[in-house]
Amino acid sequence: MAITTAMCTSFKKEVLEAVHNFKLSGGDTFKLALYAISSGGKSSTTATLGAATTAFTTAGEVASSGSYATGGGSLTRIDPSSSGTTGFTDFSDLSFTTATITARGALIYNSSDSNKAVCALDFSGDKTSTAGTFTITFPAAAASTAIIRIA
């Protein structure tokens, strides 16, 4: 059982089918859900996330706490852009406040379209907030850093 940073394979196919819309205006709603790989999850099953993930799953998701509600938080889209030969898009940072959370990774998914998975993120270790703020800081929206890039 593990969480591996990866672009979901189903997402790559769905991009070719025009399933996902990341535009700032009129785009789909994307959410980020947090997952634990051991006892931090709300259920006894632990999360397995990676390239093979096709949709949001409750298995291993952390429990609601503070402003974190199961299903995760909505992401604020940053308009897709390009630089050189790379197209990219990004999201604004996301914070959950007054939250007691231990998470090992996250899943970004499209809640406007059957919760289809976009990418899995491995935090490289357990991250814990205790009655505090749990913040996910997204990378700069640039060709070499943005969260989603097509080169």
Add this chain to the structure above:
Amino acid sequence: MLDVTASFSVGTVDVTTTDNRGLSVEEVAQRAVDKILYIADEAPEPLREQAATFKDKIHEIIVYYIKHAVDQDRATVAAKLREAGFPELARNLRSL
């Protein structure tokens, strides 16, 4: 035969957490600065140094104005609390 290739990549997120408090003004300012100015790893050293100095300056300015905004907001909330008959709560808020 022509072959066109494209690759998908996932960026790296950072996670910061706090215990029994929210983010400090300095922490929020750092996040803002990191969004405003990104220094590429492959940028030439003199440019990187210049950008880092500029980044520090921007950080100072943002910290100052966030603190000012927090103070002003607390002043407004304190005034509302006093108006509503909670002068002690207003005093406690102003002393934070």
